[in-house]
Amino acid sequence: MSRQRLARSRSLTMEDLPDVVQIAHGSGGKLTHQLIETLFVPVFDNPYLRALGDQAILNPSTERMALSTDAFVVKPYVFPGGNIGDLAVNGTVNDLLMGGATPAYLTASFILEEGLPTKELVVIVEAMATAAKRAGVQIIAGDTKVVERGAADGLYITTTGVGFVPQGIQWSPAHIRAGDAVIVSGTVGDHGASILAHRFGIDFENQIKSDTACLRDVVMAVRDLPGIRCMRDPTRGGLATTVQELSQTSGLNLRVRETAIALQEDVRGICEVLGLDALYLASEGKLVAVVAPEEADECLRIMRTVKESKDAAVIGEVTDDIPGFASLETYIGAVRVLDLLSLEQLPRIC
Amino acid sequence: MKLVDEYRDPAVARYLLEQIHELCDGQQSIMEICGGHTHAIVRSGMEQVLPPTVKFVHGPGCPVCVTPIAKIDQAIALARRPRTIVATYGDMMRVPGSSSSLLQEKAKGAHVKIVYSSLDAVQLAAENPDSEVVFFAVGFETTIPANGFSVIRAKQLGLTNYSMLSNHVLVPPVIRAVLDDPDVRIDAFLGPGHVSTIVGSQDYEFIPREYHRPVVISGFEPNDILESLVMILKQRREGRCEVEVQYSRAVTRYGNPRALDVVKDVFSPVEQDWRGIGAIAESGLSLREELRAFDAYHKFRDWMPEPRSEETGECICGDITRGVKEPRECASFGTGCTPERPLGACMVSSEGTCAAYYRYQHVTIQTGGARD
Amino acid sequence: MMCLAVPGEVLDIDGSMAMVDMAGVKRWVCIDLLGEVHPGDYVLVHVGFALQIIDEQEAQETLELLRACFQEDLHAAVGRQQEGD
Numbered sequence: 001m002s003r004q005r006l007a008r009s010r011s012l013t014m015e016d017l018p019d020v021v022q023i024a025h026g027s028g029g030k031l032t033h034q035l036i037e038t039l040f041v042p043v044f045d046n047p048y049l050r051a052l053g054d055q056a057i058l059n060p061s062t063e064r065m066a067l068s069t070d071a072f073v074v075k076p077y078v079f080p081g082g083n084i085g086d087l088a089v090n091g092t093v094n095d096l097l098m099g100g101a102t103p104a105y106l107t108a109s110f111i112l113e114e115g116l117p118t119k120e121l122v123v124i125v126e127a128m129a130t131a132a133k134r135a136g137v138q139i140i141a142g143d144t145k146v147v148e149r150g151a152a153d154g155l156y157i158t159t160t161g162v163g164f165v166p167q168g169i170q171w172s173p174a175h176i177r178a179g180d181a182v183i184v185s186g187t188v189g190d191h192g193a194s195i196l197a198h199r200f201g202i203d204f205e206n207q208i209k210s211d212t213a214c215l216r217d218v219v220m221a222v223r224d225l226p227g228i229r230c231m232r233d234p235t236r237g238g239l240a241t242t243v244q245e246l247s248q249t250s251g252l253n254l255r256v257r258e259t260a261i262a263l264q265e266d267v268r269g270i271c272e273v274l275g276l277d278a279l280y281l282a283s284e285g286k287l288v289a290v291v292a293p294e295e296a297d298e299c300l301r302i303m304r305t306v307k308e309s310k311d312a313a314v315i316g317e318v319t320d321d322i323p324g325f326a327s328l329e330t331y332i333g334a335v336r337v338l339d340l341l342s343l344e345q346l347p348r349i350c
Numbered sequence: 351m352k353l354v355d356e357y358r359d360p361a362v363a364r365y366l367l368e369q370i371h372e373l374c375d376g377q378q379s380i381m382e383i384c385g386g387h388t389h390a391i392v393r394s395g396m397e398q399v400l401p402p403t404v405k406f407v408h409g410p411g412c413p414v415c416v417t418p419i420a421k422i423d424q425a426i427a428l429a430r431r432p433r434t435i436v437a438t439y440g441d442m443m444r445v446p447g448s449s450s451s452l453l454q455e456k457a458k459g460a461h462v463k464i465v466y467s468s469l470d471a472v473q474l475a476a477e478n479p480d481s482e483v484v485f486f487a488v489g490f491e492t493t494i495p496a497n498g499f500s501v502i503r504a505k506q507l508g509l510t511n512y513s514m515l516s517n518h519v520l521v522p523p524v525i526r527a528v529l530d531d532p533d534v535r536i537d538a539f540l541g542p543g544h545v546s547t548i549v550g551s552q553d554y555e556f557i558p559r560e561y562h563r564p565v566v567i568s569g570f571e572p573n574d575i576l577e578s579l580v581m582i583l584k585q586r587r588e589g590r591c592e593v594e595v596q597y598s599r600a601v602t603r604y605g606n607p608r609a610l611d612v613v614k615d616v617f618s619p620v621e622q623d624w625r626g627i628g629a630i631a632e633s634g635l636s637l638r639e640e641l642r643a644f645d646a647y648h649k650f651r652d653w654m655p656e657p658r659s660e661e662t663g664e665c666i667c668g669d670i671t672r673g674v675k676e677p678r679e680c681a682s683f684g685t686g687c688t689p690e691r692p693l694g695a696c697m698v699s700s701e702g703t704c705a706a707y708y709r710y711q712h713v714t715i716q717t718g719g720a721r722d
Numbered sequence: 723m724m725c726l727a728v729p730g731e732v733l734d735i736d737g738s739m740a741m742v743d744m745a746g747v748k749r750w751v752c753i754d755l756l757g758e759v760h761p762g763d764y765v766l767v768h769v770g771f772a773l774q775i776i777d778e779q780e781a782q783e784t785l786e787l788l789r790a791c792f793q794e795d796l797h798a799a800v801g802r803q804q805e806g807d
């Protein structure tokens with residue numbers, strides 16, 4: 001379907017959609033069909049969806065297949081720097097990429113709240129389409145359910161992704177060795193800071209932008225380097241949780257340096273003001289890579305040529321002195337364990 | 351970040367640490383009064399790089415930790431009252447009362463709202479004329495003027511649906527209580543920097559005068575604390591006992607007189623219960639008699655629960671808050687008492703001594719690795 | 723902290739409120755607890771109130787003093803090392 005036809009068909013049918021989502025949009029009847037045929041199919045446009053079947057049938061590949069699924073329940077669903085739509089695409093795509101897979105297909109399952117303004121749904125669905133295009137994936141199957149007003153925060157989206165892992169790529173924390181370099185692709189905590197400021201209703205004059213982004217270009221740029229041991233995106237729980245998980249799985253110690261970890265100025269500001277620890281705030285467009293020491297410089301050099309990882313830096317090394325635990329070298333040169341966070345962070349005054 | 355980054359320079363930290371190692375002879379027990387200092391010390395791993403003879407004793411300066419159970423129960427009772435919004439600082443949400451916490455009440459549907467500022471609570475009252483808004487106000491001298499000011503503002507606005515459940519505590523009386531305690535051995539004090547911006551350094555002059563202990567009022571960045579330690583150790587070596595101010599960029603001798611006037615206008619001193627420590631005369635502040643209309647305790651007298659018994663026996667929070675014991679000496683630490691299921695207040699606040707230890711050091715204790 | 727307070731620069735003043743920039747985070751804070759405040763001043767902000775004006779000159783002087791000692795010490799150390807060599 002050409003871009004022109006797509007645009008025309010959408011502008012025609014937009015008028016037919018009611019102002020807000022109704023329970024009947026999830027009933028399987030006329031309104032459900034209308035929503036699928038006027039919104040999802042033309043916006044996500046691809047042959048699998050156009051077939052309107054109960055399933056998408058894929059051709060087998062000789063490569064190994066990666067599969068990942070994630071539910072997105074972010075509140076607010078539109079936030080500075082993005083919305084739940086691009087987040088739902090980027091999140092699952094990034095999870096595939098972290099295994100070295102080339103992302104190919106997504107499915108999307110929507111839980112809509114009765115009364116959700118249709119205009120907002122359109123914006124979110126279009127953001128998904130844009131993100132999918134950027135990520136080089138097709139959204140090939142989906143589902144829509146509607147729940148009563150008050151039973152959801154606007155909408156929830158679950159995406160499942162399929163990707164293919166080329167021969168020779170075997171990334172795993174099991175391959176981490178003492179002496180490896182720990183690289184992060186940019187500033188950390190941006191998404192978490194953006195969301196928390198909103199969630200607690202604490203008004204600031206300026207808005208912190210989420211960093212939601214697709215990591216495809218970053219991963220593709222460095223994927224062929226044989227020294228890459230593994231990658232992880234520091235989403236929920238932030239950088240600290242990611243390095244702790246990698247330490248635990250590898251049975252080694254990922255030691256990161258406080259002076260090497262970069263924060264956006266305003267993320268830093270909000271953490272100081274609300275008493276939050278940025279190391280535990282989610283990023284949605286960053287990755288942590290553990291790389292053999294002899295290839296760390298090359299990996300860094302390549303990453304810095306890609307827009308999404310222009311601020312990449314080596315933030316630490318792998319050691320074997322506290323097996324199974326991550327640690328932080330602080331400003332004053334002391335080393336302490338970086339533990340998992342027990343509970344969600346709340347703003348504090350003390 | 352200006353006026354912060356300057357105090358995190360690793361090279362200066364190394365220099366200060368060398369000074370500390372040179373100056374230190376003999377055992378030094380230094381109490382940091384303020385929970386903010388506890389947090390900075392533990393977060394930066396400072397104790398590892400100090401000489402083993404320098405020991406921090408974590409003091410009672412965390413309002414979350416010293417708020418009595420009875421007060422939490424009162425806030426919870428008000429949260430359960432129909433058409434009532436309880437507003438409070440995020441810190442208070444997880445503090446366990448005798449059977450619940452404000453966070454649990456919120457999950458059950460109570461109207462509990464986290465505010466960043468006391469004025470946000472006043473705003474909430476203005477926006478919700480059909481509800482009662484109770485501001486559960488806690489704090490030391492730093493926060494008291496801001497909390498007090500909210501009552502002045504509510505009065506100016508003619509709000510009749512705003513009131514305050516007050517749990518305000520004062521530093522000097524609790525230091526006196528600590529120093530009068532025969533179990534407590536403290537050689538010097540790291541004075542609370544932000545409290546001192548309000549009260550001034552003069553509030554601690556009784557410590558060298560009457561108890562012959564040095565006090566250095568410190569900022570909160572790692573190098574602030576290290577520099578304060580150098581100053582303390584110099585006093586010890588030279589046999590001096592005085593109040594010195596390291597945090598001189600924000601602390602003067604007389605503090606902030608306007609803020610102190612607000613405190614006088616709004617509050618009067620009362621006997622205050624300290625969780626884990628007990629009652630101390632004139633160590634708390636409650637709203638003045640003529641402002642009773644804004645005092646939630648009196649306004650909702652009928653809703654106030656009967657006080658229940660204090661901490662369970664397994665928790666040694668009181669000894670920890672007084673600096674007599676360390677978290678690892680508690681049988682419940684890390685087992686019966688964790689941040690997910692706190693027994694006592696020291697585990698609740700992220701500034702609480704036990705929570706800080708649990709978060710940053712419990713692994714070390716288990717493995718015996720990095721620290722020793 | 724027992725008082726999490728953050729330094730920020732006063733950008734603008736409107737009656738009893740001032741717009742303060744705290745490391746890129748901007749918010750209106752109440753300045754009624756202070757006497758006179760001017761744009762360009764650095765204030766210490768706690769729970770939405772400015773508690774104190776930060777004495778920047780004092781901050782600068784104490785930092786320079788510390789840095790001077792540090793430099794002196796550094797030179798002495800280098801000197802010692804060279805002697806040792």
